[in-house]
Amino acid sequence: METRELRYFVAVAEELHFGRAAQRLGIAQPPLSRAIAGLERRLGAPLLERGSRGVALTESGTVLLREARAALDAIEAAERRTRRAALAATGRPAVLLAAKAGASDELLAKLLGVYAAEPGAVAVDVVLCGPGEQVTLLCTGRADVALLHRPFDDTAGFDTEDLHSEGQVALLPAGHPLSTRSHLRLAEVTAIPDLPLPRWPRPDGTFPDGPGPQVRDHTQLTQLIALGRACAIVPESGRTGLRSGLTAVPVTDAPRVTTVIAWPPHSRSTAVAELVRAATAL
Amino acid sequence: METRELRYFVAVAEELHFGRAAQRLGIAQPPLSRAIAGLERRLGAPLLERGSRGVALTESGTVLLREARAALDAIEAAERRTRRAALAATGRPAVLLAAKAGASDELLAKLLGVYAAEPGAVAVDVVLCGPGEQVTLLCTGRADVALLHRPFDDTAGFDTEDLHSEGQVALLPAGHPLSTRSHLRLAEVTAIPDLPLPRWPRPDGTFPDGPGPQVRDHTQLTQLIALGRACAIVPESGRTGLRSGLTAVPVTDAPRVTTVIAWPPHSRSTAVAELVRAATAL
């Protein structure tokens, strides 16, 4: 199987439309049809069901979509990591660390400080990204190591070390009736009238359906809460440096959040290993 | 990057010789040279150092070799898993389980028995393989799930559940002076004169250098020990069904061996999930 075929199939499987997929790929529709047909012939399995209106994935197609994405990520990672290795060999070596913007600020600052003090420490370039993006960055080689948060982020497929565990708090507009409580329960927070939980984007950038407002980062979130348009449940560390107009109340039965440091398996980078060592020693 | 280029590069990187690599790939040498040169040009990094006698990997080349192997494995897995999904959709669904031949016999038998008794259990095809091969089978999609043994097998990159932990025993020819001892220490076993530890093949099929005899499976091992040509340190469970002429003596300070069940991350197969559930409940 050629990378080209994989890319073509993923495009069609995501668009569920040959024309749009071809457009996205920058080619005409006929070659795309042929390529997919060839793929199906060689695999001996129908990947798509051509209905009169658009197409749908078959069982095999669903499997191939997942596997093809992983394979394409691996190829992209191979390219990126090789380029970075060449750069590190000739210029300044560096580690790319991905972290969720607005989360684990203190821990991140401490980690960078401790690691930088080590002998032989290299530069750490920090990439702050939206929620869930770190996993993609690691998969595609755009980051060497990342801070993830269980159970939100999917750590499957990476090597990880637990760094920190904490409870969660509800963020409420100051002055809200519940904001004077010493603690809350999950069910109470999700049932607050007129203060829905916000909707975060999926990895592909689209938003799930629901009543809450769409948010993309921590700033938008806190602003919406201060405006009295939403509430949220976030890890305790999210209350540090809280803007005025917000109150944090512990949620006793919310799942505990564990911050972990994650890196691709079989990573041979000594810099990453040192960084992980520094992190676990915190 | 195209799969073709990755395959070509891996061939050259493994052979460290353009001619032999081309032969292995079934093409002539000039196109291979061109393809590698193109790859280096597009990556902007030298991957190989052409010495007057043969070639050597650069730093970037080493990185690419590792990443390219992973990417090619992912592509092969994509193909295999899609084919198997198509088969399962039309014919009899099955789970492919990889296990080291001659290890964890009892546990494996029990697992198969318990799982088969479950409602909705599908057929489990067992692939017995040489030591360390399970990881490759899992990576390339030739197996859906595997029994691995820490610390021998590398579980990085898989989801795992611990099943069983056990100590290790030394296998000695019956009648050997040490065979009457109630227990031994690691240093004593490795230092036995005229009874070297055997050499197991590496993933690529070659053997490391050393004094011990080459062995490929459990039968060869026990035969060599019975002949008085080697001794070995194996998990306790390896003593079950021991052929005559062998004695097992516990090695107190040998690392404990943990049998784990492993599967590729993001596996969506319910059959695998059921099998894992049955295994952990043992």
Add this chain to the structure above:
DNA sequence: CAGGAGTGATACCCAGGCGGTATCGCCGCC
């Protein structure tokens, strides 16, 4: 030191495959 063997790079040619345009066949829907 000249010649030869071994190895990778270059020059040049050919053809298969990939992509493009034009068109068809099929199905819903005003």
Add this chain to the structure above:
DNA sequence: GGCGGCGATACCGCCTGGGTATCACTCCTG
């Protein structure tokens, strides 16, 4: 029934990947 949307098919041209022949360089050797 005509029309529009969508995927498949037919056909063509060109690019690129692969083949053969040969070169350039470096050791090794007599």
